Amino acid sequence: MQLVRERNKQKKNVEEKLNAVDLVTETDKEVEKRLISALSEKYPDHKFIGEESTADGIKCELTSDPTWIIDPIDGTMNFVHGYPNFCISIGYVVDKIPVMGVIYCPLQDWLFTARKGCGAFHNGVPIHVSHTTELSQALINIETSVRSSDPNKMKVFFENLNTLAPIVHGIRTAGSAVITMSFVAMGGSDAYFEFAVHAWDMAAGCVLVTEAGGVVIDPAGGKFDLMSGRILCASSQDLAQELVKNLKQYYGPRDDA
The missing domain is CATH 3.40.190.80 (D-Maltodextrin-Binding Protein; domain 2)
Structure with a gap:
């Protein structure tokens, strides 16, 4: 998302949540609002669990209903410091079981996607775990x-x-x-x-x-x-x-x- 790339280069407005290492920025909040707004417009009957919504006091409750679970910036501490390992994460859950995931790393332009029964992909190319057993x-x-x-x-x-x-x-x-x-x-x-x-x-x-x-x-x-x-x-x-x-x-x- 272009917004996150641009904000990474700017000074961040940082707030503490539970403690000095549990951080949130204005970008976390804005990305979550944009994602929930866009998804709820397309899927008005679906439910949502968002990191920042939960931090603001909305109860984190997972039901059997189709639910989007959103982390607008996973790795906020990295984002605050300009360390490049952070991403936008969207999971889709049905009957309390995760069935789809979309992960985007803005600085690396990495897009990871997966859907239950359809495989996992990195920028459209199939990926597989290692063969390590020991x-x-x-x-x-x-x-x-x-x-x-x-x-x-x-x-x-x-x-x-x-x-x-x-x-x-x-x-x-x-x-x-x-x-x-x-x-x-x-x-x-x-x-x-x-x-x-x-x-x-x-x-x-x-x-x-x-x-x-x-x-x-x-x-x-x-x-x-x-x-x-x-x-x-x-x-x-x-x-x-x-x-x-x-x-x-x-x-x-x-x-x-």
Whole structure:
């Protein structure tokens, strides 16, 4: 979207939401309003869950109705600093199951698309996860945004980092959950997990990963729950389960709590 490209070069009007690292800009709000306006005009009976709408007090409630789940800028911290890893993410959910995802990275001009049963694509070219099945050969993505009012979250993060660093091929961080899932889907990364993430960070990406041949589960090994704030995606079920065995778990608040 041209608006985001232009705003990236300008000084941002930045506000704090929950804390000093939970940020929102005027661009986040404007992009979300534009997307919801355009989609609601075409699909007046559909529902919406947006990151900034939720931050403004609209209840985050997922029903069986067709629902668009929007993150206007995933990676706002990156956007604020001019770091290029940020994107616009739109997920479409029916019967509480993500069935379509559209992810656009404005600076790289990357468009990722996926629809249930139709495959996953990067700028129109089919993509597929890697063939990695062993943790020792896996490039793992984690997120380092651990500054939190809950000291246990930080404790769990560093315990998992210390556990994984000696046994995986490498560890990377992108600063955007959706972009990270896109990397897994296109085979550039082999697995990713995160706790205390949100539905708008995951809805589009989980369709992309599964349609690219990967798996998406709960980090404890159970079924993925879009509202749980928890995700683990990997190139294979074997790799996912091997990662699960090595993780210390953290359970934060649910989006629908």
